[in-house]
Amino acid sequence: MxxxxxxxxxxxxxxxxxxxxxxxxxxxxxxxxxxxxxxxxxxxxxxxxxxxxxxxxxxxxxxxxRAIAKRAKIAATVSVFAAFGLSLAFRLPVGILAIQGITLLGVLIFIWTRPNS
Structure with a gap:
């Protein structure tokens, strides 16, 4: 193992x-x-x-x-918006955009509710 x-x-x-x-x-x-x-x-x-x-x-x-640096939180947020922006630019189906949007929103909520390091 x-x-x-x-x-x-x-x-x-x-x-x-x-x-x-x-x-x-x-x-x-x-x-x-x-x-x-x-x-x-x-x-x-x-x-x-x-x-x-x-x-x-x-x-x-x-x-x-269980802390995340504020700089890392900002970088993650920018990456999330960039990823979703690319999905919009590629005109992905609405169902995929909805799933991606909900998932990314959950990620951002998790990240921003952690304490800053």
């Missing part, structure tokens, strides 16, 4: 790093998932994420206080 957790952690980390360069790929949630996976498979990689200057503080804020 350890190899499964390790593989999931590596994949999550890789996609999270890609998210640093692609605006609609969420980096922090993927790093949280990687941290969770590495805690079950690799102390070395778990410690790497926790002590990483870019990822570590956000992961620790979430683990200790």
């Amino acid at each position: 350890r190899i499964v957790w390790l593989t999931l952690g590596i994949v999550s980390t890789a996609i999270g790093i890609i998210g640093l360069f692609l605006p609609l790929v969420p980096t922090v949630p993927l790093m949280l998932l990687a941290t969770f996976c590495f805690a079950r498979s690799s102390d070395r990689l778990h410690n790497w994420i926790i002590t990483h200057p870019r990822f570590g503080p956000q992961v620790i804020d979430w683990q200790e206080r």
